[in-house]
Structures are given as C-alpha cells and as structure tokens.
Amino acid sequence: MSSTLTAAPTARPGRTEYPRTARRGRRRSTALGVVAWIVGIAFCAPALWMLLTSFHSEADAATNPPSLGAPLTLDGYRVFFGAGGGASPWPPLINSVTASVFSTLFVLVLALPAAYALSIKRVEKWTDVMFFFLSTKMLPVVAGLLPVYLFAKNTGMLDNIWFLVILYTSMNLPIAVWMMQSFLADVPVSIIEAAQVDGARLPTVLTRVVAPVAAPGIAATSLICFIFSWNELLFARVLTGVTAQTAPVFLTSLVTSQGLFLAQLCAASVVVSLPVLAAGFAAQDKLVQGLSLGAVK
Template sequence: MSNTTVNTRGRFRGGAGLGLVAWLAGIVFFLPIAWMALTSFHSETDAATNPPSWGAALTLDGYREFFGADGGASPWPALINSTVASVTSTLLVLVLALPAAYALSIRPVKKWTDVLFFFLSTKMLPVVAGLLPIYLFAKNAGMLDNIWLLVILYTSMNLPIAVWMMQSFLSEIPVAVVEAAQIDGARLPTVLTRVIAPIALPGIAATALICFIFSWNELLFARVLTGVVAETAPVFLTGFITSQGLFLAKVCAASLVISLPVLAAGFAAQDKLVQGLSLGAVK
C-alpha cells in the first residue's frame, strides 16, 4: 500500500471525524430550540410535567394567549417597537461605520491603531454602570418611554463593534481599486457607495446581522427606560413571568415567535454571513 493511499485514507477519516463532531455539536445546540418549539404546542398541564411529556396532545392555546385572543395584551406594539429600534439603529450604524472604517483601513489616519483601541475601550465599561446617568439624562430630557432614545442607545452600543468588523473587511480591498475610481473623478460618497460597498457587501451584511441581533435581544436599557409606549419584544416577554407562576407553554410560544425575526434574518443572510466572517482568513 502506497504512502499516498495511506495519507488519503487518513485525511478521509479525519474529515469524517470532524464532520461527526460538527453534527453532534449542531444537534446539542438545536435540541433546546426543538424542545421549546414542541413545548409551545402543549397545554400548560402537559408542559409542566416532569419529565416532559413528548407524546402529549398538541394545541395552539399558547399562541392564542400570546397574541391576545383571550383578552390579553397584544404583542404587536412591542414587536413593532423592536423592529423600528433594531432596523433603524442598524441602518444608522452602517451609515456611520462605513466612512469610519474607510478612514481606518483604505485611507488610514495617523495612529489609527489608537483610534481602534478607543472604540474598543468604550465596550469595557459594563452597561449597568452607565445606566443611572443615562436614566437621569433621559428623565430630564423628557425622553423616557421613547423609542427614539433606544435607537440612539442601540446605535452607540453597536457602532464600536461595527467599526472594528468593517475595518477588517475593508482592509482586504486593494487600494488600487479606490485610486482608479478617484482618477476617474469619483468623489468620496461615490467611492463609498459604488465601489467600496459592493465589494465589501458580505462584510457589511455580516456586520448588519450582528448589530440587528444585538439590538433585537437587548433587554436592560429597554426594561429600565421604557414603559408602555416604547415597550420592546424582550420586555413584553418578561411580562409572562408573574406572581401566579411561570406558564411554560405560553412562554415557549412567545419566545419562539419573538425569535423568528432573528432566525429569518440569519437564514436569509447566511451565505453573506459566512463570506463576511471568513473574509481575510485565507491570504
């Protein structure tokens, strides 16, 4: 048996082993989601059994209660607020991060590494440490329970991450492409929108998806700074935990519905996400 055959079989076994490990890891991470989805279709009695009753009868009662069919609160205002805050803040982050990343990569400013470190240092302060000053400012400015306050906070919260990610993506773009566009008379806005953005589209999509997920899932600011008008979906979800107890089927139904926008966005942009996160990994 030749060495080539032995090496081929060794690589095949190694690849099969890694594939098996990947499948096992995927199943382990998927099982809680599958259990949550199945529990959401059970009655509260069957959902509360220990161990779980996998073969119990299925029902849509949890979803009816979540959507207010039995006279409960409607989730649509909270879902709309989360959509407005997440989408608007993500768009603002992209508009602000693209020129900043351009200045730090393709046309680097002096001491650009210090600038990147400054952006990173803004994430070192725990969010709860700045909650009281933000609350006092919002109270004095009359912006409590205002969805646009969350838009501003989510934009400032995600901007450092977006600049770091997009700087690494844009640094892979050849400078000659930008110089050729400038020789043809393209100004900076044209270079950013018609030259840089199409090339860096996978990285931009990955950045946008991560910022959207962070904004959609944010709870602390929304819980403290909103009330009824600007209540978001995560805050609405916490309302199912009452002094009467935890209604597991209804909580699972609500969690699944609130998770769907993030899952749909991730599924729609999965190819761009993989390309963006792996950009620059192979030289």
C-alpha cells in the same frame, strides 16, 4: 553450462501505505463528522425543545418528566397573540423592529466612513483610534445605566423608542467600526484610485465602489448589530414603560405572580426569535463570505 539468474521483484516502498493512509483519513473525517453532528444537536436541542413545548398545552408542558408524545395544540400561540384576552404583542414587536432596523441603518451610515478613514485613507495614529473604539466596550453595561436613566429623565426621553434608537446606535457603533475596518482593509486601492481619477467624490466612492466590494462584510456587520439591538433587555427594561416597550421586555411580563405559563412563554419566545432567524437565513451567504474575509491571504 550457463544459468540464468532473474532478479527477484522488489516491492515499491510505500505502495501499500497509501490505501492504509487513505482509510485512516476516512475514519478520521467520519469521526470528526460524528462529533460535529453531536455538538450541533446539543446546541440545537434547547431550541427544538422550546419549539415542541410551544405546541403543548400548559398541563402537558408542566409535567415532570416532560411528555414527548403529548397532543399538539396552538393554544399557546392563540393566547400570545391576544386571543385569550391578554395584552397584544404587536406594539412591542413593532417597537423592536423600529429600534433594531433604524439603529442598524444609522450604525452603517456612520461606521462606513469611519472604517474607510481607518483602513484605506488612514488617519494619523489610527491604531490609537481603534483601541479607543474597542475600549468603549470594556465598560460593563450596568455601570452606565444610572447616568443614562438620569439623562433620559431630565430630557423627557423616558419611554421613547427614538431614545432607544440613539442608544443602540451608540452601543453598536464601536464594534461595527472595528469589524468594518478589517473588511475594508481588503478592498483594492487601485479601484478607488481609478474612480477618483474619473472624478468620483467621496460619497460616490463609498456608495458605488467601496460598498459593493465590501458587501459581505457590511451584511455581516449589519446582522450582528441587528441581533444585538433586538436582544437588548437591560436598557429597554429600565428606560421604557408601555409606549416604547420592546419584545424582550414583553417576554418578561409573561412571568407573573400567578405562576410560569411555560407553553405560552415558549410560544412567545419562538415568535420573538423568528425575525432574527429570518434575517440570518436571508443574509446567510453574505454572512459566511463576510466572516471569512481576510482569513486567507
């Protein structure tokens, strides 16, 4: 009499663990997504509230608690653009565009060769040079206000927009060199050597070889310099009067002894913020690529 023994099927270890692990991973990613949305909304809430308030009347904007369902109006924007008899915002806006654009261009023209010398054709003791550039940003801005004011007064450069251009260029140049040095360090040396073998000189190498390869980094640097120049208030408030008044200084003039006109101030803040937002959206793809250069080796 023979008996047939059949082995009991053995479960594969870890077979039921994969769906459970996948579910935990999905729950974790969902939780992180919810947290990211909450943080994003928290950061955007003040800007959205400012935008909504700019479309309210002064009476509705001053209510406490604020009224979300108040009727919308463009009175704040009409008053800001001079329809209400106030000062025209166009000269300050043009001054801000002039100071920001020209200072950014000058920074790029000066920072690209300097970053090239510190990253690709490295000079002696280049680390000391980089530390010197960074150390210039350690001085509080207000500490240099009096010497700069006396220099502008003695040279007749007070209330001159081109003095602000020179000042913003010198203020943004160290951070631009520091940023572009890290971007240019990722440029392959082989393509530069190939261009030099073909007879390309340094200006050609910088404009036709290095600049196209490092375009994302250059875009990120230029955008940051533009934002710093556009938002600068302290020097513009002290060194300018009427002729060279910039947009941030014009915003401070809306806070008068007669009171705070909240709707008009929010409308002005929205208009002044639009150039920076437009520049950020225009260079969004280059900005993301530039800020991620060197992150993964």
